[in-house]
Amino acid sequence: MTAEDMDKEAGRTRREYQEAKKELAALKGKARRLGERMQEVGKILANEPENLIFVHESHDLRFQSKLQQLPNTEEFVQVQHLLPITNEIRDCILKVARLREEVTRLEGQDPETGESQQPGPPAGMINTVRMFRG
Numbered sequence: 001m002t003a004e005d006m007d008k009e010a011g012r013t014r015r016e017y018q019e020a021k022k023e024l025a026a027l028k029g030k031a032r033r034l035g036e037r038m039q040e041v042g043k044i045l046a047n048e049p050e051n052l053i054f055v056h057e058s059h060d061l062r063f064q065s066k067l068q069q070l071p072n073t074e075e076f077v078q079v080q081h082l083l084p085i086t087n088e089i090r091d092c093i094l095k096v097a098r099l100r101e102e103v104t105r106l107e108g109q110d111p112e113t114g115e116s117q118q119p120g121p122p123a124g125m126i127n128t129v130r131m132f133r134g
Helices: 003-047 073-107
Strands: none
Touching: 003 073
């Protein structure tokens, strides 16, 4: 593999790494927002369920929502997506770790810590020597 090919692979891998980090941050943000909303609603549901008032829901004025933003039933459809979101987060964490290792190997420096390492050949191109005992 030529130096130019290695530079291209390093650039591509670094770009994929940066994109994977952004994707992970977006997924975690989505999970955090959903979790925070679930906590707000859960607190009302656990302590004053009569005051959990949804948008466009008619109710007696003796019952008042304790939430600044009234929940709507559609936002709770998101709860059904918890398993796929958490699975995506785990997959993305593994992808980021793999790409970080690959960037470190190709560039000789960890992209997060800046620690130097000796660059190596591309994955699958590492020569191995096997010793046989007879």
